[in-house]
Amino acid sequence: MKTLPRVDVVIVGGGWSGLLMAKELGTRTALSILVLERGAAQSTESYADDMDELDYGVRLKMMQDASGETVTFRHNAGERALPIRQFANFLPGTGVGGAGEHWNGLCPRNVPDFFAVLTRTKEKYGAKWLPENHAMQDWGITYDDLEPHYTRVDRLLGLCGKAGNLRGQKMEGGNPFEGRRSEEYPNPPTKHGYYASLFRETCAGLGYHPYPMPSAGLSRTYTNPDGITRPGCVYCGYCERYGCMIGAKAQPTNTLLPVIEKKKNVAIRTGATVRRIMRAMKNGDAARVTGVSYIDGKGEEYFQPAGMVVLASWILNNTRLLLLSGIGEPYDAATGRGTLGRNLTHQVHFGAATAFFDKPMNRFMGAGAAGTMTADFDGDNFDHSGVKFLRGGVFQALNTGAHPIGEFGAVPGPVKAWWGGEWKKAAIETFDRTGRIIFSGEHLSYQGNFLDLDPVYKDRNGDALVRMTLDWHANEHAMTEFMTGKAAEIARAMNATHVNVFPGLGRYDTQRYQSTHVQGGTILGTSPENSVVNTYGQHWDAENLFVLGGSLFPSAGAANPTPTILALTYRTADALVEKYLKSGGRLE
């Protein structure tokens, strides 16, 4: 293994969190920074030809190539894990920008009490209401700690929306349940298509509080505090699973990369797959990492020495690399010992109601976060007496741009045929007369849901795949049933001619797409007993190792995680620049 020249900071992964850290450290310090990204370079220009549903939407051209590395899955420790041979239930990105290139840009904040979910639940309902075998815990930081950083995220991405709580003042048209915002959104809400506007009017009529989705796709031309200008969205409908060809949707390559590229102290090396984080074990000093080893596209292996390692390689791979590197004590579900791999969650996310209408929706038009949502059933925003679950989630109605291969074929329940003339006729009629009410809810953490290394299946380099052990519990089933009923009520109130309802979660299904918001594994917390890293992402066992991303979340929020991931990254960057780089040691 060839040893390369030392850098001050090596960042593993060139997605949202890794590149934000590279930008912050690169512009605020003179440190030499190297980002190692296993995929290829990507740019707005390379997306001009990608509006091809087959290759991108169906064959998943922008996603991690499962042939070389995937994950394995089992429902419980008694079951044999099998590889997810083609990604379907979540879609990890690849290349510079990572999943931040193909996202929808839907950017809500978490509700304030989400960060203290255990304490708040016990206070309000009593410990007897906590689910059996739960692994719930507070974050150790609060919404108020994160609020200034959330606001920086709003400005960085140019979020479009309407505040519902501006410095404590309730604002008409926004989300009345949201935490206090220190500033209005930098940009007004996106335009709405017919379906989302119908949902908005109906929800308002039912006494709910619909509000425009916070969107990282711009409603108008915007220049962010870094001087990066992006154009307003043209509603072409190619966000999710596609890169934005005009840069209206905030993506790491159009928002962070242009700043990074101007900095001589930051370099991005593509085609570099990190295999291990290296630790110095001599002289009894095991409390520091020394760099990483990686393999390039030609199969050459290198040791990249670094003064500090930032692990930002997406949720599941963060845990996997720490497990492969022997850093931290692997979680043992049987005994509860160890922390690495615990609290695996996957946002409870499903199409609660598919509504069929007698009017066309023109749903080929849209954008990833051009829509309306309502938080009336989020968190603890509603009266839980009479329901048998904790927490909740949001309903969303989007005009994301409906594409024909993925969307053709949904027919009202009474049509039993799924091929042939009867099905074809019904599906042609309903293709543009359909709308879906999506539910996105919290997923509590449980002792039995975790990550470890698979004993059988390997990646292309012979390293063990990471193994997911995950299933739904009574809380999720009860929540799903309740929320499906609410969604059906809304759909009927929208004058749907027929409503198909979600059949239920069943066992965890690797074939149903349910958001790419897998979370946990390297969770943050207040002590090495209950977490892998502190609230700054600093590893408890190695003070110069920092972990970023959704792997830090002790449980899954109803909110899409990216704004929270970026807010945490900003907070860590501040602590690095203001404290750690000056005096080292444990960040408190």
Add this chain to the structure above:
Amino acid sequence: MRRREFLTVAAGGLGGVVVYSLDGKALLLGAQGKAPEKANGKSKDKVVRIPLRFFTEQEAVVVAAAAGRIFPSDESGPGAKEAGVAIYIDRQLAGPYGLDAHRYTQGPFEENAAAEFGYQGAATPREIYRAGLKELAGLKGPAGFARLSASEQDDALRKIEASNFFALLRQHTIEGMFCDPLHGGNVDMVGWQLIGYPGPRMNNAEDIDKHYGEAFRPKAIRLGEAAGHAVRGSEDEK
């Protein structure tokens, strides 16, 4: 070395799909219940000969017939035959997808895994088709399925409804109906026009919040037109 075989689309629109073999015999696909029409040079419809990349002529005939029952050409509009679904599937199977280039294919495999684990078998899409077509065709000789009546074909398909092969065939039929024409299906954008989808339209900024409750149906364009140059599909990658 495989024999060169061709599948041919009638360029005149809804004229059906014609297979030519090397001896010049032409057979109009999917003409159930009728004697096969001669599609010789005297036909008014201009035809485009497309060499098959993976299927044999007989396999293509069966695929076209089966896709034509999944998505029939009938009073509700054109179907798999007019869209060239068989050509689309042939190209997909010949390309990286057909060889499972992007699926995790390390063993051990578990052929009988529960549905929540997804397809866990060892066979590639090519192998699944080859075996599935053999079974389907074998009912009445090599291309016998294509010579059955429509209702007999439906019965035969119903018998394999639960198979992996049928799941792929159905999914690929939908793909071939509605993919960008660059992939060989959705010929003349017949699939898109059937459902009012305008293709990759680059700018809807002035229309997204208008036309509420009314059909807005701009003229369909293909990706090559929208991008201003030809775009290659992944099936054409080396």
